Amino acid sequence: MTNIYFHHGGFYAIPYYIGAIQQLQKEYNKQNSKLKRQKIKYYGNSAGSGFAMVSYLILKGYLDLDLFIVRIEKLFDKKRPISPILTSSCFDLINTMVDCWPNNLAQLITGVVHIGVSTRTGHKFISKFANNYEIYNALMCSGNVSGCSNYESKINGQVCLDGAYLFNNEHIPKNSIIIASDVDAPLCLTIPPKIIRPLLQEKGIMTIKQYFSQGIRQKVIIILNSTPLRMSFYFWLHEKMEKGVWEEEIRKKTG
Numbered sequence: 280m281t282n283i284y285f286h287h288g289g290f291y292a293i294p295y296y297i298g299a300i301q302q303l304q305k306e307y308n309k310q311n312s313k314l315k316r317q318k319i320k321y322y323g324n325s326a327g328s329g330f331a332m333v334s335y336l337i338l339k340g341y342l343d344l345d346l347f348i349v350r351i352e353k354l355f356d357k358k359r360p361i362s363p364i365l366t367s368s369c370f371d372l373i374n375t376m377v378d379c380w381p382n383n384l385a386q387l388i389t390g391v392v393h394i395g396v397s398t399r400t401g402h403k404f405i406s407k408f409a410n411n412y413e414i415y416n417a418l419m420c421s422g423n424v425s426g427c428s429n430y431e432s433k434i435n436g437q438v439c440l441d442g443a444y445l446f447n448n449e450h451i452p453k454n455s456i457i458i459a460s461d462v463d464a465p466l467c468l469t470i471p472p473k474i475i476r477p478l479l480q481e482k483g484i485m486t487i488k489q490y491f492s493q494g495i496r497q498k499v500i501i502i503l504n505s506t507p508l509r510m511s512f513y514f515w516l517h518e519k520m521e522k523g524v525w526e527e528e529i530r531k532k533t534g
Contacts, residue, residue: 281318282452283334285327287443288460289467290368293351294476296330298483299458300337300344306491307338313491322404322452324395324442326460326467328421332414333376335392342379350375355470365427365468366523373418377411377532385410394421395442395450396434397505399514402445405434411533419525425513427468429523440513444505456490458483 283303285296307314319338323331336342354371381387385408393404394417405417413434420439423432432439451457460467471479505513 281315282320282322282455283331284451284455284457284459285321285323285330285334286446286457286459287325287327287441287467288462289326289464290355290469291462291467291471291479292326292330292460293355293372294471294479295460295483295486296327296333296458297344297348297351298480298485299487300330300334300483301480302484302487303334303456304337304344306487320391320393320452322393322395322455323421324446325422325424327458328394328442329372329418330458331392331394332388332418335388336376336379341381342376347375355473355476363427364429365424366430366525369419369422369428369430370525370528373415374532377415380411380414380533382411382534384408385414388414394418395446396420396439397442397444397446397510398437398439399510402442402447402450404450405439412530415529415533419529423517424464424468425516426520428517429520430525431522432517438514438517440517444510444513456487458486 288295303314306312307316321331321335323329333342333347337344337347354368354375357371359368389407391406393406394414395402395404396417408414408417417434417439419430420432420434421442422428423430423440425440
């Protein structure tokens with residue numbers, strides 16, 4: 280296998296993705312691994328884009344999985360004001376890994392990590408980066424849910440929204456391990472209760488175990504079926520949202 284694809288799922292997908300990466304790491308480190316280590320490419324949409332990056336960092340040894348899990352639990356347990364705006368939570372999620380980014384990460388992941396976004400002209404994967412700021416910005420754009428984000432969400436002047444909006448199965452490259460949460464909005468936009476997080480994590484482990492032992496692919500991928508009219512509404516709603524000022528904070532984080 281040469282490709283790993285993570286498909287959306289919001290906060291509910293996080294324990295599931297952690298379990299999948301935990302098992303992927305074991306498969307990756309096997310002497311006779313079926314994963315083509317030097318040729319793996321990582322793809323993701325929405326929350327999945329962040330975990331495509333996490334997967335790369337963990338498998339390449341830049342990010343310790345146990346440390347990452349501790350940070351995620353702190354993120355989940357953080358007290359927040361009741362609000363439909365999730366921008367600060369998205370920042371917190373990316374910040375669980377950003378201090379592990381090497382200075383030359385943009386060079387390392389160009390053509391290797393592919394971050395999905397939805398634009399007015401369709402879906403596309405962003406896989407060319409000049410610096411770490413551009414990586415951070417692309418991850419924020421990929422998870423930008425209209426009405427739930429006050430992030431500017433532009434790449435090269437073009438508005439980019441949640442990558443899952445215009446996703447379809449044709450966007451998944453051949454020879455891919457498909458890791459997809461089956462929890463959709465609005466539930467996926469909430470923090471999963473502590474009692475079910477281990478169950479979601481175990482489900483992620485089993486997904487990868489079944490893939491390598493039996494060749495069973497995850498069958499259910501939620502297609503959002505965003506019609507042109509619906510997408511016009513999403514872009515209109517995004518434009519009407521009052522935008523926060525985040526660029527300075529991101530540049531401080533990314534150096």
